[in-house]
Amino acid sequence: MSIASSHIQPCLWFDDDLEEAVRFYTAIFPNSSIDHLGAGAGEFTLDGLTFRAINGGPAFPFSQAVSFAISCADQCEVDYYWDSLADGGEESVCGWLRDRFGLSWQVVPERLYELVADPDPERALAVGRAMLGMRRLVVAELEAAADAAGPG
DSSP, X not given: OOOOOOOOOOEEEESSOHHHHHHHHHHHSSSOEEEEEETTEEEEEETTEEEEEEEXXXXXXXXXXXXXXXXXXXXXXXXXXXXXXXTTSEEOSTTEEEOTTSOEEEEXXXXXXXXXXXXXXXXXXXXXXXXXTOSSOOHHHHHHHHHHHOOO
């Protein structure tokens, strides 16, 4: 059996605020565009990833079961995405938030991945514990937790 190449594309179901949401997201992310909007449906691109979306009514609201993770180069990027997406939304823990439309995001500094992969298990564990106490992830605090656990 031969399977043709396919393309997986996220499809988001909004209540009735699709156009507002698309404008909100495309204003935040670089390399973004509104590709098509009309008749309760649309297609847009965020940082090169194309999404489809519909105004489907309130029957199926977003939940934390599906979310998008943003890998950030540094604290400046973490702060930018966190502040932008949390505006009108709700902060959670461990770098998670729900935006004003109910969509869940995890805003993660790349440095976190390096720190939790530290060959010294005490340092890695200390970083994990520090993360559990945070809302927005703060690189300097994660590094301080690792350093307090032992030499690196």
